[in-house]
Amino acid sequence: MKVLTPRELPELFAALETPGAHMLAGGTDLLVRLRAAEREGRALPQALVRLDGVAVLRGIVREADGSLRLGAAATHAELLAHPLLRQELPELAAALCELGSPPIRNMGTLGGNICTASPAGDSLPPLMALGAEVELASLAGTRRMALSDFITGPGRTSLKPGEVLTAVIAPPARNFQVRHFEKVGRRGALAVAVVSLAALVRLERGRVAEARLAWGSVGPTVWRCPEAEAALMGQRLTLTALGRVGAIVRENVRPIDDIRASADYRRQVAGNLLLRLAVL
Amino acid sequence: MPRLSPPRADALSKATGAERYAFDVLPEGCLHAGAYRPGAALGVAHGRVRGVDASAALAVPGVLRVLTAADVPGPNLHGIMHKDQPVLCGEVIRHAGDPVALLLAETPEALRAGLAAMRADIEPLPGVFDPEAALKRGAPLVHQGRKDGNLLLRAVIEKGKAKAALKAAAVVVRGEFSTPVQEHAFLETQCGVAQMLPDGILHMTLSTQSPFRDRFEIGGALGLDPFKIRIRAPHLGGGFGGKDGATVQCLLGLAALNTGGKPVRMAWDREESILAGFKRHAVRLRCALGAEADGTLTVFDCRMLFDTGAYAHLGGEVMELSMEHASGPYRVPHVRVEGRCVYTNNPIAGAFRGFGVAQASPAFEGLMDELAAKLGLDPLALRRKNALTRGDENCSGVRLTGSTDLCACLDAVAGHPFWTGREDWRKSAPPFTRRGVGLAAVFNGMGYGRGLPDMAIAKVELTEAGEFLVYNAVADMGQGNASAFALLAAQELNQEAASVGLVMPDTERCHPSGSSSAGRSTYTFGNALVRACAALRHKLISRAAMPFLCDTLDGLELEPGRVVHRPTGRAMPLSVLARFLPHDDRICVAEFLMPVAQDISGSARGFMIGFPHLLFAYAAHLARIELDELTGRVRVCDYVCATDGGRVLTRQGFDQQAQGGAAQGIGFALFEDFRLDQGRTLTSDLTRYLIPTALDVPDTVSLAVDGCEDSGPHGLKGVGEVGLNGPAPAIASALRHCAGLRLRQLPFTPERLLKALSKARPAKARRSA
């Protein structure tokens, strides 16, 4: 297997023309998959194209409109070490803090987490709640789309052959007073989320003026619940109100059973987690 | 003045990565062997082998041979007590990890490609996956032609008149408990290297807990002379019982017979380790505990059902220990324990730290908490009132003549601020959180028990250079027994610990000394070693008398690096003295046989060996926890264990055993949920089978009680296992304290806890939480 290390985007695009080439960011998802493929006698890529040498794919930059542009090949640890992330995107910081373990965060990248498109990908609920967009580039040019459109199913994205995810753009969210992320895993680290919830709530005079709720691990992709968001409008964040909305969540959510948890547990907890937003 | 513990003898080499484990051994030109286990991929746990197709595998460049059952010389059966496990299965597979072929390849890549290209035709047979169902008439038989069908062993321990005592008891509490399969999950998976040398000796370096016994396992299965097998056991990267018995041993031996004298390595990957390795037995218990109104225990009655999986392995022996510990470390005059150990088509169960006792402790301690609640007694006081002390008769009717300091353990916990402040802790719970403190009293027998001599033979040498060398014959799985041996020898020989060298177990150079198991390693071999060192010390002093021209031994002493004659102040370096002595004279060998119980008032039927035990380690554990009401997650915030291990040889070694046992026990209690479906392992790797991480285990306070076991080397007892038995009952007790939950099915997963919480608490209370 060949390993190519481009430094600039044009070099990267050229490298991707290599027959049987596959992109390698941190490798924390890909290498696990390749190992399984080898064990089962399935074909392996002929070449791996490393992204970590392409400088423009890293770092955080503020855009003119105040959005933050996060490099797709930035590692989780790099993002967490950046002061802008913790200040301006606390829900994403909270998610990345709990992603994997220190070695995984040192290797794994935001772009890898997104392109893997796991129902349990930890960065996805906060990015969805933030209304993030992705930037995609190829020899044919650059396009931008909402992250919610980019991820089309478990393990599926609208990435075209030869295309690279270059950046994630998170619009400003300073006017949301409640910014929350919680991951429920089976242990404190190295745990796939069983349920997660990212929530952004904007209050006006103590009442909900806008609520964005995004759950991970309860459906094939990040799950939104417009009924619950609507029901929160105009409410104060009391236990009673949140309990009522939690019931709406439990009615609408359609999780599955798997090795980590039953559908019932996920349903129950998906509703319960809202109570954490209560202003006690 | 407390003596500062020297660092472990293996601390530097392990911390720097210099230590060579069996996994690291890769001789020049080494071939690679791998077992083909078709059941998992085919989804068959019980099936008839109609054919094995190796043609595609043999076409893979670098694949040299594919061996099947037909290529196995000898009986093709192994097993420690019952020879019922084939090296390679020729007719049937009895669990999803059974191997039907062994591949030899030039490289690991060729081996993997070859294994992926193997095909087998396996006709599924009806399987049996539930031990209860396995005992029903007409159940599919795991082994044909056995008089007892799927029942491997039924045994009964009886003392007094349990039935009558239950009727007469003022109060009786009952319960059904279950504990799951547990995976050892050692860092170093099962592995080794083997080579047949031209002189006809089969050389093996293995990750094994039982190098001496392995020779007989391999020799027996393959029809080889066991004395023509030489086994070395370097430091293990973990064992916990899972490397007691043949893992790679027989397969590697078979491989080495077919390589034309080349060395061959076998190392299981994690999936294979989980698929084919030995596990902790899943157990179901149904128990009743009776007492007088003041809490004095009168009777314990229990039925246990063990799932040993496809092969007997140590099923009967694990069950024996479980039964012997079933009623807890308490004085109970009337006891009846009945156990059945059953074959199924599940993975093979075997030894695991806390050998059967970890399966019993949640039950006996769960009932103690139940009893305390029923009688309105303080749970710690109830335990203290009934705790075994020296001179008592235990539940098998053994008079405890050895050190029995459970009360001191309980007192250490009773005085701890986490215990005295437990109500404050409960009341200080933040929103959506319950807080609780729980307690458990546990114990663990030491040694093999009656019927199997627990013997070790130690050898110590003064080298020509004037240094000491201990021939350690008991594998060190990481528990630090090798370091303990160096320290015991240094103390006995009055030398610096660092100046004592160690030979690791080698069947050619060391004497047979049993397995690294049963809390016996340091105790039994240590005793033998202390004797050997005392003999060597005496010998060296005597030999020095001649050059010193002394006509008595008075005033001669062994000092670090030399012998001195006190009255004259003359000294002779050991390097000089060594040169006076022929090689044979610089060696001392001594043995030790663990004492056994003599007069037993209880009776036992059904066991082959192992009943009863005489010496026990004791401990009291405390867990301070938080339970999240919204998710059912438990956080163990603080943990305390007070352990009676006799006299402490080194605080570091002692604390590491207590803390490691607690961590593994926390895994057993909260996280480790081995899942099977029709004999297939669903938790097939470490992303699905979760063991605790550093974030899941609190700093554990380890307290030592001041004790001394007179029969132990420098007063010590084995503490390797007792620590694992505490966390499950202590956490269950804390869950009862914080939320009134009564949990009897391990592990206590968030899912089970959330369900239990919603039952325990009316819906109204939730909203006002």
Ligand SMILES: Cc1cc2nc3c(=O)[nH]c(=O)nc-3n(C[C@H](O)[C@H](O)[C@H](O)COP(=O)(O)OP(=O)(O)OC[C@H]3O[C@@H](n4cnc5c(N)ncnc54)[C@H](O)[C@@H]3O)c2cc1C
């Ligand atoms: C032990 C362990 C624990 C883990 N724990 C967690 C966890 O708690 N939460 C969680 O969400 N994930 C977890 N993961 C998964 C993984 O670490 C993350 O998804 C990580 O962010 C993946 O990033 P990567 O750079 O390693 O991706 P890679 O493995 O390099 O790539 C993954 C896939 O995305 C493609 N890709 C990567 N970057 C780009 C790009 N810029 N453009 C186009 N395609 C691209 C690759 O071609 C590949 O197909 C864990 C993984 C391991 C091994």
